[in-house]
Amino acid sequence: MKQHLILASGSPRRKELLENVRVPFTVVISDVEEVVDPKLPPSEIVMSLAEQKAAAVADRFNESIVLGADTVVVYNGEILGKPANTEEAKRMLTKLSGNTHQVLTGVAILFQKEKILFYEQTDVTFWTISEEEIEDYIETEEPMDKAGSYGIQELGSLFVKEIKGDYFSVVGLPVARTVRELKKAGFSLK
Numbered sequence: 001m002k003q004h005l006i007l008a009s010g011s012p013r014r015k016e017l018l019e020n021v022r023v024p025f026t027v028v029i030s031d032v033e034e035v036v037d038p039k040l041p042p043s044e045i046v047m048s049l050a051e052q053k054a055a056a057v058a059d060r061f062n063e064s065i066v067l068g069a070d071t072v073v074v075y076n077g078e079i080l081g082k083p084a085n086t087e088e089a090k091r092m093l094t095k096l097s098g099n100t101h102q103v104l105t106g107v108a109i110l111f112q113k114e115k116i117l118f119y120e121q122t123d124v125t126f127w128t129i130s131e132e133e134i135e136d137y138i139e140t141e142e143p144m145d146k147a148g149s150y151g152i153q154e155l156g157s158l159f160v161k162e163i164k165g166d167y168f169s170v171v172g173l174p175v176a177r178t179v180r181e182l183k184k185a186g187f188s189l190k
């Protein structure tokens with residue numbers, strides 16, 4: 001039996017990553033209030049948030065497979081999500097400068113009573129970046145809607161010295177693992 005896939009995400013990057021690999025899907029965005037215990041390990045947090053995003057949509061489309069994802073940056077055990085303002089973006093980028101951080105993306109695939117949860121971790125090392133570079137970058141507004149205050153796929157690429165793990169997971173969706181998990185579960189997409 002063929003199933004339809006719904007991407008429960010408002011992220012233009014996730015949509016593009018899935019389009020790139022020609023998987024048929026539609027986007028359904030829901031306004032979910034994300035609640036999570038901050039004491040949980042980051043891997044549990046991203047999987048829980050991915051599940052909450054997917055579940056909010058799965059409630060309304062119980063004939064479809066629903067995919068949700070969540071990305072955070074972790075530096076020294078501290079979770080860096082999207083910056084609330086430019087000051088916070090500056091603080092985050094100052095921490096990341098010259099250091100290695102982890103980018104975790106949690107993925108949830110829900111279909112009726114089935115639930116697949118996993119996460120990918122990518123280690124990213126930044127060059128040392130000057131205060132001026134950070135300020136100029138923040139002025140472009142690129143950091144403002146991104147975990148850790150940077151986008152590896154655009155101007156943020158200028159900060160990246162080394163990366164270990166799935167690049168696409170940093171952009172917001174570990175696309176190869178996601179498609180593999182869908183296949184492994186026996187889904188056939190239409």
Ligand SMILES: Cc1cn([C@H]2C[C@H](O)[C@@H](COP(=O)(O)OP(=O)(O)OP(=O)(O)O)O2)c(=O)[nH]c1=O
Pocket residue numbers: 008009010011013014053069070071072073082103145146147148150151152153156170171172
């Ligand atoms: C680190 C990093 C994050 N990001 C993005 C991926 C995610 O879109 C965003 C983290 O926010 P998320 O809360 O994971 O996702 P979102 O709010 O953009 O979309 P939705 O919840 O509707 O699915 O940061 C990049 O685009 N590039 C990067 O290098």
